[in-house]
Amino acid sequence: MASADVLVVGAGLAGLATALGCARRGLTVTVLSPAPDAAGGQGTASALAQGGLAAAVGCGDSPALHCADTVAAGAGLTHPEIAEWITSAAPGVVADLLDLGARFDRDAGGALRLGLEGAHGRHRIVHARGDGSGAEIMRAVAAATLSHPRVTVWTRTRATRVRLDPAGTAVGIDAIGPAGALTIEAGAVVLATGGIGGLFAHTTNPLTSWGSGLALGLRAGARVRDLELVQFHPSALDVGIDPMPLVSEAVRGAGAPLVRDDGTLLADPLGARDVVARAVWDASRAGHRVYLDLTGGSAELRATFATRFPTVNASCLAAGIDPTAQPIPVRPAAHYHMGGLVVDVDGRTDVPGLWAVGEVASTGLHGANRLASNSLLEALVCAGRVADALALPHDHVDHVDQVRVAGMPDRPAPTPPTAHDRLLLENAAGLYRDGAGLRHAAERMRVRAEDDDARLVATLLLRAALQRTESRGAHRRLDHPAVTVPRHTYVDLTDLDQPLTERSAS
Ligand SMILES: Cc1cc2nc3c(=O)[nH]c(=O)nc-3n(C[C@H](O)[C@H](O)[C@H](O)COP(=O)(O)OP(=O)(O)OC[C@H]3O[C@@H](n4cnc5c(N)ncnc54)[C@H](O)[C@@H]3O)c2cc1C
Known part of the structure; x- marks a missing residue:
């Protein structure tokens, strides 16, 4: 029988970094991963990240400039003190990753090569x-985490419910593993389950990212914030693959323009993501296909494309497109969730003993529109902070010191969203929304929201979108085009019983 102080749900960057941080501070950690092997990042958004990690480490840059860009992108909902803290910590995070053996790209002189992405005022990726x-x-974080003697990983294991003691403190997890249902108890539970892109018909996320951690937190009594704030990436490779391979913003940063099929230029390719995504969407609604087009521009970019963008190049070639000779078809796709479980600066949710980190959490960094490459950064900075707090004796329950396994045929494994529901959500809560569409979809989703985790999250997202009677950042209401007062929306399980009326964000 193993023993653990901390149980981490999810083996993406946030989960593994939290586990490593806790282990290095003397705690024993169990990590749950639905994948057969946690080392390869299978099923995580983290392993798919292309552009990189934002940090003010270049000449003429500073955390203050990085912070200002983050706050500007967040469209009034970013918490400036959180942005200041996380952007200030970024250079240290890069140093930590180098210590772990991360091999970042360097120029001929040995300096870190820094990419440029949309709405960043400096090369800092x-x-x-x-x-x-x-x-x-x-690779670097997993190698250190999985080899740490105080970390145990349970693969092929998916959490289905947070266990609470009679006082309402989280003391473990119900899960489904290879041998069936099981119960795992621990002194603290950290949700690190990633995003929700898989709830939408078009997404760049792993299809298993459909908000399972939000449902776990909600059913345990935690509040969620800004569920309606979903970032759509402007340039997913539009070749009929699900999930859609990403064509990194860095390709635009390297000089490839976005063009309509008639050859006309579309939008500032390095504008804010929401603006560029809507421009691409508008063009496709007007009957155009949209492309990223390297064919007419820099010969140097074409010559170096395969080495600078090997992942994008491989995705294009697999789809029968030579990106240096043919324009790359793109369309927007659900990419990142700004909303999430409300956490304090240490990652505590409203439920004692329950923590959240990474994309599933809402720290206040991303506001209404995440700045590119700020999420890997957030995952690493916040993982360190969660570990610091958990290492304090009062922040984990010390009477539970063992992982206990028992047959608990309790909650069935949640089912992923159906194709029908994914389309329903995307049509109602895609790049453009209106009250009638949101209400219609929420009514249809509600039927099974009580026992279906994906439907629960989708229903509450639709309700949150109804609450936000304004257009801000990634949230665009055709019936409420104006920006009003910056406020968060909050929803919880009790909202399921409320009538579907619009009310101002509170
Ligand atoms: C294609 C793509 C490119 C991106 N590029 C960048 C980039 O360049 N820079 C940047 O900063 N961000 C980027 N992002 C965003 C970034 O990758 C994510 O926000 C970040 O990796 C989230 O990390 P995470 O650990 O929170 O979630 P994930 O990495 O998604 O990990 C979540 C883990 O939780 C597991 N899990 C889920 N539910 C359960 C459950 N019930 N029980 C047990 N385990 C569960 C999952 O299987 C997975 O292991 C990109 C995202 C995508 C999809």
Whole structure:
């Protein structure tokens, strides 16, 4: 029988970095991963990250400038003190990753090569293997975490419910593993389950990212914030693959323009993501296909494309497109969730003993529109903070010191969203929304929201979108085009019983 102080749900960057941080501070950690092997980052968004990690490490840059860009992108909902803290910590995070052996791309003089992405005022994206940044960062972090003697990983195991003691403190997890249902108890539970892109018909996320951790937190009594704030990436490769391979913003940063099929230029390719995504969407609604087009521009970009962007190049070639000779078809796709479980600066949710980190959490960094390459950064900075807090004796329950396994045929494994529900959500809560569409979809989703985790999250997202009677950042209401007062929306399980009326965000 194993023993553990901390149980981490999810083996993406946030989960593994939290586990490593806790283990290095003397705690024993159990990590749950639905994948057969946690080392390769399978089923995580983290391993798919292309552009890299934002940090003010270049000449003429500073955390203050990085912070200002983050706050500007967040469209009034970013918490400036959180942005200041996380952007200030970024250079240290890069140093930590180098210590772990991350091999970032360097120029001929040995300095870190820094990429440029949309709405960043400086070249500040640290990247690896061209567009293989997430895979390299995960390789380095996973190697250190999985070899740590105080970390145990349970693969092929999916959490289905947070266990609460009579006082309402989280003391473990019900899960489904290879041998069936099981119960795992621990002194603290950390949800690190990633995003929700898989709830939408078109997404760049692993299809298993459909908000399972939000449902776990909600059913335990935690509040969620800004569920309606979903970032759509402007340039997913539009070749009929699900999930859609990403064509990194760094390709636009390197000089490839976005064009309509009639050859006319579309939008500032390095504008804010929401603006560019809507421009691409508008063009396709007007009957155009939209392309990223390297064919007419820089010969140097064409010559170096395969080495600078090997992941994108491989995705294009697999789809029968030579990106240096043919324009790359793109369309927007659900990419990142700004909303999430409300956490304090240490990652505590409203439920004692329950923590959240990474994309599933809402720290206040991303506001209404995440700045590119700020999420790997957030995952690493916040993982360190969660570990610091958990290492304090009062922040984990010390009377539970063992992982206990028992047959608990309790909650069935949640089912992923159906194709029908994914389309329903995307049609109602895609790049453009209106009250009638949101209400219609929420009514249809509600039927099974009580026992279906994906439907629960989708229903509450639709309700949150109804609450936000304004257009801000990634949230665009055709019936409420104006920006009003910056406020968060909050929903919880009790909202399921409320009538579907619009009310101002509170
Ligand atoms: C294609 C793509 C490119 C991106 N590029 C960048 C980039 O360049 N820079 C950047 O900063 N961000 C980027 N992002 C965003 C970034 O990758 C994610 O926000 C970040 O990796 C989230 O990390 P995470 O650990 O929170 O979640 P994930 O990495 O998604 O990991 C979540 C883990 O939780 C597991 N899990 C889920 N539910 C359960 C459950 N019930 N029980 C047990 N385990 C569960 C999953 O299987 C997975 O292991 C990109 C995202 C995508 C999809």
